[in-house]
Amino acid sequence: MSLPVPIAQPGPRPGxxxxxxxxxxxxxxxxxxxxxxxxxxxxxxxxxxxxxxLLFGDDRPLALEIGFGKGEHLAFQAARAPGTGFIGCEPYLNGVAGLLAAVADQGLANVRIHMGDALDVLERLAPASLATAWLLHPDPWPKARHAKRRFVNPGPLDLLARALAPGGLFRIATDHPLYLRHVLVTMQQRRDFAWTARTPEDWTRVPQDWPDTRFARKARGLGHEIWRLEYRRR
Ligand SMILES: C[S@@+](CC[C@H](N)C(=O)[O-])C[C@H]1O[C@@H](n2cnc3c(N)ncnc32)[C@H](O)[C@@H]1O
Incomplete structure (x- = not known):
């Protein structure tokens, strides 16, 4: 039997x-x-x-995942860095339930969840408080008329730049060629982020602390290539 769960959803915000x-x-x-x-x-x-x-009771470094899906990546990171506080943002209830199961099963004490828009968290975070942020396989919104919905756009990036500490990392993964191009062009125009890739190898070498997410596995199954990009907050 399935339980209907009444949940307060964050309402739409003006604009x-x-x-x-x-x-x-x-x-x-x-x-x-x-x-x-x-x-x-x-x-x-x-x-x-x-x-x-406020979130963890001490001054530990913070990390944020934007749209964690079912939460496997966030749980992986939280398990390997117990001294870091992880904030996961995801409006999808079934995804939130997935991360909650990992938190309970693995006894993760360093995870906080916002069931809603990551922008609501970013605009309230103390300036320069984040050490790392992940945006893994964001919805690509491939149609030009939907392009303003993409996370990689000036408004959200301004909020992220404010919340990331100097030297902090912003990691993006996508299997969508159009989104890849959009990220490369948009991030290239920013003075506050520097791409960390130096050699062609940086395109193909997969860092050990960058496991596939559910969407990455799905994309691989479809024969798609996956691109990983890392930017450092200047
Ligand atoms: C294509 S899925 C990828 C999920 C996961 N990162 C993965 O790689 O398996 C994109 C996710 O981003 C979430 N999302 C979209 N916009 C968001 C926002 N503004 N704040 C937080 N999550 C968002 C969606 O609900 C969805 O679960």
Whole structure:
């Protein structure tokens, strides 16, 4: 039997709308319990400024994943860096349930979840508070008339640049050629981010701390190439 889970969804904000699915299939009983019981304990507060002390009770470095999907990548990173505080943002309820299961199964004490738009977190984070941010296989919005919905655009990038500490890393993965081109062109125009690639090898070598996500595996299954880009906050 599946449990219907009533969840307060973040409402639309003036001038901004979150696009994409909020829920897929009905949650299984355990997932429903995790959403009802664990999520409120590790949810990012709904409003007010955010920093490591408020979220984790100390001054640890922070990392952010934008659109974590089912959360495997975030759980992987959180398990290998217990001294870092991880903030995951994802509006898709079934994805949030996936990360909650990993948090419970692996006993991860360093994860906080915002079930909603990453921009809501970015605009409240203390300046220069993030050490790392990931944007892995973002929705490509390939049609020109939807291009303004892409995360890699001046408004979201300004917010991210403000929240990232100097030297902080922004990692992007995509299997969509159009999005790749869009990222390369958009990021090239920014003075506040520098591409860390130096040699052609940087295109093909996969860093050990960069595992495939669910979407990466799906893309590989379809025969797509995957591109990984890393930028350093100047
Ligand atoms: C194509 S999926 C990729 C999921 C995951 N990163 C992966 O690689 O398997 C893109 C995800 O980004 C989420 N998303 C889209 N816009 C977002 C936003 N503004 N803030 C947070 N998540 C967002 C979607 O709900 C979706 O789960």
């Amino acid at each position: 901004r709308r979150l696009h994409g699915r909020r829920q897929g299939h009905a949650l299984k009983p355990r997932a429903g319990r995790l959403v009802a019981e664990l999520l409120p304990r590790i949810a990012v507060p709904a409003d007010g400024p955010l920093d490591a002390r």
